[in-house]
Amino acid sequence: MESQTSQSSQSAQPSQDSRQPHTFQVDLRGLVDLLSHHLYSSPKVYLRELLQNAVDAITARRAEQPDAPARVRLYVDDAAGTLRVEDSGVGLTESDVHSLLATIGRSSKRDGGLESARSDFLGQFGIGLLACFVVATRIRVVSRSARTPDAPPVEWTATDDGSYTVRTLSPADRPEPGTTVRLVARPGAGEWLTEERVLALARDFGSLLPYDVRVGDETVTDLPAPWERPYPSPAARRVALARHCEGLFGFAPLDCVDLDVPLAGIRGVAYVLPSSVSPAQRAGHRVHLKGMLLTERAEQLLPDWAFFVRCVIDTDSLRPTASRESLYEDETLTAVREALGERIRTWLTGLAAGDPDRLAAFLSVHHLGVKSLARHDREMLRTMLPWLPFETTDGRLSLEEFAQRHPVVHFTRTVEEYRQVAPIASAQGVGVVNGGYTYDSELVEALPSVRPGTVVAELDADTVTAHLDAVDPAEELALAPFLAAARARLDPLNCDVVLRAFHPLSVPALHLDDRAARHEQARADAEGQADDLWAGILGSLRGSTPRARLVLNHLNPLIRRIGSLDDPELIGTATESLYGQALLMAQRPLRPADSALLNRAFIGLLEWATHTGTEEDGRR
Numbered sequence: 001m002e003s004q005t006s007q008s009s010q011s012a013q014p015s016q017d018s019r020q021p022h023t024f025q026v027d028l029r030g031l032v033d034l035l036s037h038h039l040y041s042s043p044k045v046y047l048r049e050l051l052q053n054a055v056d057a058i059t060a061r062r063a064e065q066p067d068a069p070a071r072v073r074l075y076v077d078d079a080a081g082t083l084r085v086e087d088s089g090v091g092l093t094e095s096d097v098h099s100l101l102a103t104i105g106r107s108s109k110r111d112g113g114l115e116s117a118r119s120d121f122l123g124q125f126g127i128g129l130l131a132c133f134v135v136a137t138r139i140r141v142v143s144r145s146a147r148t149p150d151a152p153p154v155e156w157t158a159t160d161d162g163s164y165t166v167r168t169l170s171p172a173d174r175p176e177p178g179t180t181v182r183l184v185a186r187p188g189a190g191e192w193l194t195e196e197r198v199l200a201l202a203r204d205f206g207s208l209l210p211y212d213v214r215v216g217d218e219t220v221t222d223l224p225a226p227w228e229r230p231y232p233s234p235a236a237r238r239v240a241l242a243r244h245c246e247g248l249f250g251f252a253p254l255d256c257v258d259l260d261v262p263l264a265g266i267r268g269v270a271y272v273l274p275s276s277v278s279p280a281q282r283a284g285h286r287v288h289l290k291g292m293l294l295t296e297r298a299e300q301l302l303p304d305w306a307f308f309v310r311c312v313i314d315t316d317s318l319r320p321t322a323s324r325e326s327l328y329e330d331e332t333l334t335a336v337r338e339a340l341g342e343r344i345r346t347w348l349t350g351l352a353a354g355d356p357d358r359l360a361a362f363l364s365v366h367h368l369g370v371k372s373l374a375r376h377d378r379e380m381l382r383t384m385l386p387w388l389p390f391e392t393t394d395g396r397l398s399l400e401e402f403a404q405r406h407p408v409v410h411f412t413r414t415v416e417e418y419r420q421v422a423p424i425a426s427a428q429g430v431g432v433v434n435g436g437y438t439y440d441s442e443l444v445e446a447l448p449s450v451r452p453g454t455v456v457a458e459l460d461a462d463t464v465t466a467h468l469d470a471v472d473p474a475e476e477l478a479l480a481p482f483l484a485a486a487r488a489r490l491d492p493l494n495c496d497v498v499l500r501a502f503h504p505l506s507v508p509a510l511h512l513d514d515r516a517a518r519h520e521q522a523r524a525d526a527e528g529q530a531d532d533l534w535a536g537i538l539g540s541l542r543g544s545t546p547r548a549r550l551v552l553n554h555l556n557p558l559i560r561r562i563g564s565l566d567d568p569e570l571i572g573t574a575t576e577s578l579y580g581q582a583l584l585m586a587q588r589p590l591r592p593a594d595s596a597l598l599n600r601a602f603i604g605l606l607e608w609a610t611h612t613g614t615e616e617d618g619r620r
Contacts, residue, residue: 047201049131057089070211076195081185091177092143093151137186146177208291227269245271268313286312303341305372371439382450391434393426406431410459411444420586427503468500489572495548508556511582513548576601
């Protein structure tokens, strides 16, 4: 028994070979394809990685030698299809080359005691140089270390098949510390290494870099940034920033908003769009990380309500993703988003307090964005109350002015409801706000919280009917047969008929319903078209919801003439015609049953008119 246990225990133990560590093999061609098609959005990022490595090398050297030169030079040979990048950075020894350049994922920013200073560097992922294989078939690096002056220069040459060679050179081959990187274009990628393209990319990526960067004799860096330069006057600054905006974003801004947040290391400017945009449209903001352009399509930088601006900032606190083309969503980005939103909010408040003309011009274009902000910010709603425009029965007014005119602020939740009641309510002296547009009903309901004493009430069919004058009981009793015939005709449409007196006299009939009545109508329509099972289910949902109403205007001459008819069929046809006309006046979408009713009423009236004309001819 013991021998069996021992044998079993021995067989359960892993073999000596299985415990030996193995190293992952990397297919460089496959990795380059992964970088070019999935990690990076465009081959152009290769130049950003080259600039980034050069800038980080200079930063590392200056951390130890503050007076060290700080220059980056790019030289292009269009005929040979090559690019050479030289920097005066910290350089590498032979051991550094083996450890850093030939190890995917290894970054010098994690080694050499520099972990605590990583915030000074741009690249932190150890994959930057591989990006060059997206456009190059061969990379040659010659470097000499500033930390180990006695170490000879070293040459590292790699090709896109995954092989590389390392050899030391004589001091004469690289007299000064620093690094030179030379790329040879791969077939089909030569356009990315032309002098014109390299200069354009270098200026796009590196215009705010803190060091002297040149392509040949052309200067790349352009410091200080436009929003940090001194100007003779505020007007001159606005003109300069407007020119900067046109160059970056292609539009002349309505205004400019400074976005300095020193505690978060943010400096920049937001440009207000000159035309309205949809809140759903994705904004593209330009973000520089320590001077290097990180992305020109940052979408999560500002609050959602600030969709009316496009901004450009330089930051040293936000974290990039591995591709360094977007921002990492973390607590820092959340705090920065709130801080930038507060800057824009402060700008709006300042306009309201000191420059009403500019505020009015802004709101005429971007009131939707401010309304979105005011939904969640009561102080902003209070500030903007005299300025935000709303559609009302008194014209286009602010809520402040409308509330001053009317003791009760009535509103509708949909545009269709507003169109139904606006003409009649206005004639009766009832003020109504159209709350059917985006955010409007929410703001109207919030009005009492920022304007104490204001009474807000949703306007429904009952409220409108209550404001219409009742007809004399004797007159309504005399019209009872007419009303009974009219109600019988519209009963299948779930619509009641009511007689009232109201202005304007030119309106013969008014169709009133509310959301509950429309929901009941939709349920009834679905029940009529469903099979037995679903009809039973829908029937069980039937409630005591109010029905729609056709309100006939007793003051209208046409209604008085129709009321004198004694032919029930003709009364029914006339009632259907009034119902259809009231729907059209309210600009309501017609259901198939409504369209059929209109067609039937029109044909019926034609038949009645032609029949009447024939009888009169016969009597003659």
